[in-house]
Amino acid sequence: MDSDTESTFSPDIPDDLDDDFISPLHHDETAYHVYKDLWNNFYDWERDHSKAKLKDLSKPSSRAKDLRTSSAVTSEYFPTHEDVEYFEVEDYDLKTGLVTRYTVAAEPFLLERWDPYARYNSCTSASKSVPANPVNGHLRLSFIPYADDENFDYENYLEDFEDFKWQNDFIDPDLEVIQLETARRLHYTHNFTFSDIDNLGIFKFPMRETSNSGLIWYNAQRDPLPWPAMPPGAIRQLQSGFIKLPAHILRSTWSANPVILPKATQTSQEMKEDGNDPCSNDCYKLKNFDNMILANEDWDENDYECFNSVIQLAPDTLPCDLAVICKKPCYEMFIQRLNVFQDEEIIMEKSQDDGNKKPEFEFLEENEKPMNIELVQPCYHAGPCNRLCPCYKAKQRCQRSCRCSKKCKLRYTGCKCHKKGKKSTTCGDYSCRCRKLLRECDPEACRKCDARHGRCSNTDVQRGKFSNVYIKGSEHGLGAFAAKDIKQGECVGEYIGELHLSLLYDHMAILQKHIHSNYAFDLVGGITVLDSAYLGNETRYLNHSSNHSNCSAEVMLINGEQRIVLTAIRNIKADEELTLNYGSAYWEGKPPED
Numbered sequence: 001m002d003s004d005t006e007s008t009f010s011p012d013i014p015d016d017l018d019d020d021f022i023s024p025l026h027h028d029e030t031a032y033h034v035y036k037d038l039w040n041n042f043y044d045w046e047r048d049h050s051k052a053k054l055k056d057l058s059k060p061s062s063r064a065k066d067l068r069t070s071s072a073v074t075s076e077y078f079p080t081h082e083d084v085e086y087f088e089v090e091d092y093d094l095k096t097g098l099v100t101r102y103t104v105a106a107e108p109f110l111l112e113r114w115d116p117y118a119r120y121n122s123c124t125s126a127s128k129s130v131p132a133n134p135v136n137g138h139l140r141l142s143f144i145p146y147a148d149d150e151n152f153d154y155e156n157y158l159e160d161f162e163d164f165k166w167q168n169d170f171i172d173p174d175l176e177v178i179q180l181e182t183a184r185r186l187h188y189t190h191n192f193t194f195s196d197i198d199n200l201g202i203f204k205f206p207m208r209e210t211s212n213s214g215l216i217w218y219n220a221q222r223d224p225l226p227w228p229a230m231p232p233g234a235i236r237q238l239q240s241g242f243i244k245l246p247a248h249i250l251r252s253t254w255s256a257n258p259v260i261l262p263k264a265t266q267t268s269q270e271m272k273e274d275g276n277d278p279c280s281n282d283c284y285k286l287k288n289f290d291n292m293i294l295a296n297e298d299w300d301e302n303d304y305e306c307f308n309s310v311i312q313l314a315p316d317t318l319p320c321d322l323a324v325i326c327k328k329p330c331y332e333m334f335i336q337r338l339n340v341f342q343d344e345e346i347i348m349e350k351s352q353d354d355g356n357k358k359p360e361f362e363f364l365e366e367n368e369k370p371m372n373i374e375l376v377q378p379c380y381h382a383g384p385c386n387r388l389c390p391c392y393k394a395k396q397r398c399q400r401s402c403r404c405s406k407k408c409k410l411r412y413t414g415c416k417c418h419k420k421g422k423k424s425t426t427c428g429d430y431s432c433r434c435r436k437l438l439r440e441c442d443p444e445a446c447r448k449c450d451a452r453h454g455r456c457s458n459t460d461v462q463r464g465k466f467s468n469v470y471i472k473g474s475e476h477g478l479g480a481f482a483a484k485d486i487k488q489g490e491c492v493g494e495y496i497g498e499l500h501l502s503l504l505y506d507h508m509a510i511l512q513k514h515i516h517s518n519y520a521f522d523l524v525g526g527i528t529v530l531d532s533a534y535l536g537n538e539t540r541y542l543n544h545s546s547n548h549s550n551c552s553a554e555v556m557l558i559n560g561e562q563r564i565v566l567t568a569i570r571n572i573k574a575d576e577e578l579t580l581n582y583g584s585a586y587w588e589g590k591p592p593e594d
């Protein structure tokens, strides 16, 4: 491209704007002018910025100079004529416009030959399984695999997909920067709230959609542009308009579970008696509310938005913590909480919750392996877990993420194993109730085995304590090998992948056929499939052995999630290949001989 050519891309906003595009702006002259000025400013700047960048590229590189003076062209090192390849290099002098031509000699190297590596299907590495994520039940394709391979049946593969990701999710990054700066100025200079900006309806995305989507988040994922109209730190300034929840307030949530809003369990009196010291002179613990008007009259929309977003997720957050998050006096947080949660209601809910009875049936997990149980969603109904509770109806335990109280009689009560002496570990064999039920010990339920602090040997997966393995070529493509001796019973790893609904899985079978490899594990009797073709960890390389396998795979219930755990079924020597018996269903009835 000629660096002096005028840029043809100068999309000034015309005065007679297309109604579909920007009509809401007519309702707000300020927003319209800020947006328009920044738009013009950006494209004026971008044209000059691009020219300068292109000029920069046309300068000879320091490497080209090296070649001209390098030993490769001196007579001493001049190789024999047949071995040498010559290149013509043109040097363009920016100041004089003179072009000088050089001949550069390249001396060939003799490289040692090596055999091609075994066929390799790469995948994204991950430490946690993730849902394959259909959008509203429709699959959206992010790329066409094997697009350059004429033997891949891509038409059949594409049939399952509604559309391509890039058709709907693409947004011009330049436009995003202009919109962000417009939003920043509207907010800080013209006192628009973020909701006002969203309500203008002029940007493709709201300022903040979820914790990892929305205009601010998308911008924060890119390197900032040196556009002078946008000050350094602009994104950080906008981000500070949002709260960040401290880790102790965020509960660990299961990726496959929906977020279910919890109920308040602490009355205002219980909060006052929580045993912590007052946080400041404004602390609610130091105030007498008896004769106070319980209203925060100077609160604006942003203050309520901040308060509500925390209290919805964590209703028992102390006013002292809320005060830090919402940047308001602590006692005002207490007042607002009194307005949202009535003590009488909390007391009534708790009395019902505590009074529920132990069910008379046997839980499903007493007779079924976790892999055959289709877990119900965590319950979040009002009142105690009685016959109407979905967990009760499915004869399942309430999970950690259920919203009933910890005293609910449907909850798992943990094992009774306990450590003997300082160095002893617990829960090593099937005398442990959790092991017997193919559960890992639960730090909340199993108090005596010290699952919380790691002395319990039945917590390896939740702690990520796995054997060291390495990957190299094996008889059947790549394989996983023990890096050190592995003891029988040791947890080798967790099988990680994408969780598909089998109903939306047909396209993966086409891929498996093409690559002659299948990385899928059936879960819950075939309703769900965990597949590591595109995403996984080293366990995806364990090959099959019918008669000499040294590892087994078992679905375990770990803090409310079903996870596939690989365990050594005998002692394994360092450098031995790790193998599994995939089962005859995998090979459609004809497993290989070994």
Ligand SMILES: C[S@@+](CC[C@H](N)C(=O)[O-])C[C@H]1O[C@@H](n2cnc3c(N)ncnc32)[C@H](O)[C@@H]1O
Binding pocket: 119, 120, 121, 476, 477, 478, 479, 516, 517, 518, 519, 540, 541, 542, 543, 544, 545, 592, 594
């Ligand atoms: C989960 S992958 C194992 C890793 C695979 N070798 C690789 O290089 O990515 C399973 C695939 O490996 C191959 N494989 C594993 N064990 C085998 C065996 N005993 N005989 C033949 N092929 C095997 C098959 O192609 C199978 O679909």
